[in-house]
Amino acid sequence: MLVGLRRCDAKEAFSELVDVSTRRGLSPFALGRALVAAASGHPVPDSDAGAAVADEWGELFVDTRVST
Template sequence: MSYHTVDTSRRVIDLATGILVGLRGCSEREAFTELVAVVQRTGIGLGSIARALVAIAGSPGDSVPFESEAFDAWADLLATRTVTVAAR
């Protein structure tokens, strides 16, 4: 694994953690623990599930692997976000 890949994965994991902090109102540690729990439950790597969460929480665009698994894990949060945004 190259340094660039590690750097990109770390950045994506930080973004995914930030998304969970924002949507759940939890600490960074709790958000990271939640990401790890999804990794353990699904068997998907941390960088991959983080990338999928970032993709589905962001604007529509290119599809990434494991989006359906990420959506299954965080559908409750994303539905709340959609309702909140639509209400504005």
């Protein structure tokens, strides 16, 4: 998800995911699941991971499409 949203390579995306999970005391797997759920518009099952995703990457999910 981060590769597409941030336009970075896989190594940078993985490093960012691990850094955030370490800083937040969360499993990188839980954080990854929450990131995918948020990007897909689905409910995030883990509230702590969901809060971290919203704080860290929420601006990436803002819909910038123009209505016609």
